Every structure is written in C-alpha cells, then in structure tokens.
Amino acid sequence: MTRMTRAESQAHTRSQLLVTARRMFFEDGYHPTSLEKVADAAGYSKGAVYSNFRNKDELCAAVLDEIRAERLTEVLGLVSQPDRFDAIRDWAQRVIGDPGWTSLEAEFALHARSNDQLRTELAGRLDAIIQMLANGIESAADLDVGMPSREAATVMLALGVGLGLMRSVDPSVPVNGLVDTLRLVAGQPI
Numbered sequence: 747m748t749r750m751t752r753a754e755s756q757a758h759t760r761s762q763l764l765v766t767a768r769r770m771f772f773e774d775g776y777h778p779t780s781l782e783k784v785a786d787a788a789g790y791s792k793g794a795v796y797s798n799f800r801n802k803d804e805l806c807a808a809v810l811d812e813i814r815a816e817r818l819t820e821v822l823g824l825v826s827q828p829d830r831f832d833a834i835r836d837w838a839q840r841v842i843g844d845p846g847w848t849s850l851e852a853e854f855a856l857h858a859r860s861n862d863q864l865r866t867e868l869a870g871r872l873d874a875i876i877q878m879l880a881n882g883i884e885s886a887a888d889l890d891v892g893m894p895s896r897e898a899a900t901v902m903l904a905l906g907v908g909l910g911l912m913r914s915v916d917p918s919v920p921v922n923g924l925v926d927t928l929r930l931v932a933g934q935p936i
Contacts, residue, residue: 843913
C-alpha cells in the first residue's frame with residue numbers, strides 16, 4: 747500500500763472534516779457546533795481543523811458551498827431534460843425543505859447579518875449561484891422565459907428558498923406552486 751502524499755493527506759483530512767461538520771451542523775445547528783467538537787468527532791486535533799479552515803464561519807461556508815454545488819448540478823441537469831418540469835417537481839419534492847440544509851442556510855444567513863465581511867462573502871456566493879442558474883436557463887435552447895435570465899434565476903431561487911423554509915416547518919406543503927410558476931415564467935401551460 748502506497749503512502750499518501752502530504753497534499754493527499756491534507757485533502758483527505760479536509761474532506762473528512764467537511765463530512766463530519768455537515769452532519770453535525772445538520773443535527774445540532776451552526777451555533778452549538780464548535781470546531782473542537784468537529785475535530786473530535788472526525789478523529790482529528792483542533793489544529794487539523796485550523797490548518798484547513800480559518801474559523802467556524804469558513805468551515806460552514808465550505809459545507810454550504812458543497813451542498814449548493816451538489817444541488818445546482820442536479821438542477822442544471824434537470825433544466826436540459828425534455829420533461830424538465832416533471833423532473834424539477836420530483837427533485838423539489840425530494841430536496842426542497844430538507845430540515846438540516848434549510849435550517850443551516852437560515853441560521854448561517856442570520857449569523858452573517860452582523861458581520862459585514864461574511865455577509866459580503868455570502869452575497870458573492872449568492873451572485874455566483876444566480877449566474878450559474880442564469881447560464882443554465884440560457885443554455886436550454888427551447889426555453890424562453892420572457893425576462894432576462896438573471897432575473898428568472900433570481901425568481902426561481904427565491905421561490906425555492908421560500909418554499910424550502912415553509913417545507914422545513916411543514917413538509918406537507920406542496921411543491922406544485924413552484925413548478926407551475928416555473929411553467930408560467932417559461933411561457934408553458936399549467
């Protein structure tokens with residue numbers, strides 16, 4: 747068995763810390779989860795956490811970046827499908843309102859409100875997500891949303907976030923309104 751290089755070892759440690767932090771943030775929330783608890787649960791020292799992340803904000807942002815990248819990849823894959831609205835409905839039913847993810851997003855956003863630097867960083871991340879969604883809309887040649895793609899992406903994301911908050915409280919809230927609104931924006935019949 748070959749020994750990992752220093753870079754491979756650090757990447758492995760970082761990956762394990764992210765997996766552990768994600769689980770702990772989902773289960774316990776942002777504020778109760780300390781870097782020391784994450785390190786202990788992952789089987790590393792607190793120094794290992796600090797060698798990969800400046801602080802808990804950076805660790806949480808990295809966890810959320812991973813989740814958002816996963817979800818964005820899923821959504822962009824659905825937009826290009828011929829049965830996109832049915833596929834989005836199935837995806838939304840499964841994903842929107844996930845209690846761990848939704849609660850973490852809301853808690854971290856509220857936490858960032860009082861920190862100008864963190865709020866600016868999160869705004870930049872949000873802008874990047876909107877731009878990727880806008881690019882996905884533009885790449886779907888048969889999709890005419892009747893408004894600028896960034897505006898459509900912002901509306902789609904806002905509807906998803908709002909619905910996610912509602913569904914995290916009451917999972918029986920239907921996703922049909924989101925999908926029907928997307929149909930209307932795209933000029934499709936409901």
